[in-house]
Amino acid sequence: MTATRTTQLSPEMALLVRYRKREGSPEPELGVRPLARKISEASGHKFNEQFWRRRESGMVTDISDKDLAWWAWGVGAPADELAATGRTVAADLLRQILTDQEDKAAAAEQAATRAADALEGFLRKAYADIDALKASDAEKARMKRFLLERTRQVLDREQATTR
The missing domain is CATH 1.10.10 (Arc Repressor Mutant, subunit A)
Incomplete structure (x- = not known):
């Protein structure tokens, strides 16, 4: 008999999973590995794909505001939606990341x-x-x-x- 495990994701993780998987959109799902690479390059610190897989699966529930903000940036989640999950500090960090990335691009x-x-x-x-x-x-x-x-x-x- 196989054990099954059901997990309830936190609102912020559910939001990020929805954006990464592009639910309700014809766009293809974003892969965790390329996304982790993109975030690592932009942020300047290593984002491990297993770190994210464990959080998306619900195995690990803690996530720092900084990591949450970078992941939200990577999947294109709006700061207002992130703030609506109760993670206002992460949303503020995301707004700063968006500004910084726009400045770097310019x-x-x-x-x-x-x-x-x-x-x-x-x-x-x-x-x-x-x-x-x-x-x-x-x-x-x-x-x-x-x-x-x-x-x-x-x-x-x-x-x-x-x-």
Whole structure:
């Protein structure tokens, strides 16, 4: 005979499970492993997938406000709904996380724009320098192709290291 265990999840865990599983939505369920990885990268501290599985299953019932807020951020649960479960400190932390993540995204976008502008300026100057050389048009075209090829190699290498 197999033992069965029924557990009643806390309101905040039920909320997070509902958002992670995308109940009532045509969107696919969020996997615990990729979600834990995403939260770990964004938060700067390790989120273990087993930690979350034990809480979602009801085996472990305690969860800190900080961990709850990060998990809510990861699954896209609104702060107001989290506050409605009675976890107002976690909801406030979630609001701060959302603000911080928006600020980081804006800063990254600005940095990317500045980098793209700098690269474009560099290439325009390099093209002008090549055009100023006393070389045949075919030789100048070869130099420009080489410059673009090397630029693509560098960008591809940088893109590979940021994944």
